[in-house]
Amino acid sequence: MSLLKVEHLSKSFKGLQVLRDVSLEVREGERHVIIGPNGAGKTTLFNCMTGTLPINEGKVVVNGQQISGLPAYTAVRMGMSRTFQKNNLFGELSVEENIHLAVTACKPYRFHFLKPASKYAEMLAETQELLAQWGLWERRSRIVSELSYGEQRLLEVILALASKPNILLLDEPTSGMSPAETVQTTMLIQSMPRSITLLVIEHDMEVVFSIADRITVLHHGEVFLSGSPDEISGDARVKEIYFGGGTLKHA
């Protein structure tokens, strides 16, 4: 069953058409990767899907409910969470404090100035669970600005898990990472439970083919091809578009 559907979506910026008639289906539990050259419209598609940007035509449907045209918090309420290409962390706070803030932000009682002690205990337990589950326990007291760039990006992925999403959108999760951090992030993504449906924008083909069940190629704002990793890696036209005829390497 499709958990997330994009139907005939188009988006322009002041006359510049960036997305044209994009349709995409992501099945429940799938790990779906979007690839495409720089400027193909991948991040804009994420922004349109999550309601960060209004769309011109088409619709976005999550679990049978249309969310396009509704405020961005609707996507969050429908269980979507995302990371951005740019760092979104509180650099002067510790790893634990950043996670705690993300956990707090997901709670319906977040704006209550005085919360019952049980709520604090609940949030603390969730924070500690995330730290332990995703390998950050040893680094919990580190100040975020002192972490490496790659560690900060990894932390962002974990923050996006704080809302217990059923759909997680990751925008170039390994960009700027060292090879070791890229491997660590790939393993983290692979270890996510299938209860989290993943939609990932990624340029690193080793990562793409290590995680993808299905790949969509975006080119000049249009879906060029959607298929299994074997179908994509075997398609000569995709190699031409993406690599100017070079090889698509299977991990």
Ligand SMILES: Nc1ncnc2c1ncn2[C@@H]1O[C@H](COP(=O)(O)OP(=O)(O)OP(=O)(O)O)[C@@H](O)[C@H]1O
């Ligand atoms: N807010 C905006 N206003 C005007 N043009 C924009 C805006 N956001 C994106 N664009 C343009 O839309 C096009 C697609 O950009 P987008 O960032 O979605 O591509 P991308 O595929 O994610 O690229 P990359 O792989 O480099 O991140 C680009 O030409 C970009 O300049």
